[in-house]
Amino acid sequence: MSSSSDFQQDRHSFSGSPQKWNDFELPGDTLYYRFTSDMSNTEWGYKFTVTAGHLGRFQTGFEILKQMLSEERVVPHLPLAKIWEWQVGVACRQTGHQRLKAIHLLLKIVQCSAQRDCDLTLLKPLWQLFTHMENNLCHDMTKPGILLPLHRALAELFFVTENRVTELGSLQEYLLALNTEDHLHRCTAQ
Numbered sequence: 757m758s759s760s761s762d763f764q765q766d767r768h769s770f771s772g773s774p775q776k777w778n779d780f781e782l783p784g785d786t787l788y789y790r791f792t793s794d795m796s797n798t799e800w801g802y803k804f805t806v807t808a809g810h811l812g813r814f815q816t817g818f819e820i821l822k823q824m825l826s827e828e829r830v831v832p833h834l835p836l837a838k839i840w841e842w843q844v845g846v847a848c849r850q851t852g853h854q855r856l857k858a859i860h861l862l863l864k865i866v867q868c869s870a871q872r873d874c875d876l877t878l879l880k881p882l883w884q885l886f887t888h889m890e891n892n893l894c895h896d897m898t899k900p901g902i903l904l905p906l907h908r909a910l911a912e913l914f915f916v917t918e919n920r921v922t923e924l925g926s927l928q929e930y931l932l933a934l935n936t937e938d939h940l941h942r943c944t945a946q
Contacts, residue, residue, distance in 0.1 A: 758787075789804075818857045822861060831868050862913055863912060879917065
């Protein structure tokens with residue numbers, strides 16, 4: 757397999773059992789392959805799966821966006837509202853380390869946004885995740901004081917965000933937007 761028809765660029769050759777095959781990536785939008793049988797076997801051949809390029813792979817996108825958000829002269833030229841909306845969606849869909857990295861970028865965006873660049877009410881699904889984690893922490897006394905990395909990241913995000921909306925004078929609207937009506941009724945009853 758190669759990225760060129762003459763099989764000279766990005767060439768990968770395989771033979772033998774499937775355990776000898778490894779995943780690999782080819783640059784470009786075309787894959788060339790050649791299958792040659794030695795006729796020593798009556799098996800049907802090999803099967804392989806080709807997946808379209810991962811333009812904007814998570815790690816690459818994370819590193820680029822992190823660097824852009826770190827450059828003070830670049831930030832004013834970024835469409836922060838659109839980046840914020842996209843990044844909140846990424847943080848909600850991802851899991852594990854990718855979710856932590858997405859939350860890290862959300863934190864950077866909140867810290868560098870000049871005014872009401874970000875619709876902070878989009879954080880509602882992450883707020884619900886955070887409150888769920890908080891409630892479970894209160895019930896699990898076997899591990900007092902130990903927070904999971906995701907819990908710590910969300911705590912920091914919401915701490916900084918709350919300070920930001922307080923500075924902007926919109927804390928009440930923010931808190932109302934994040935909480936459900938049922939939760940607000942319970943708080944009022946308490």
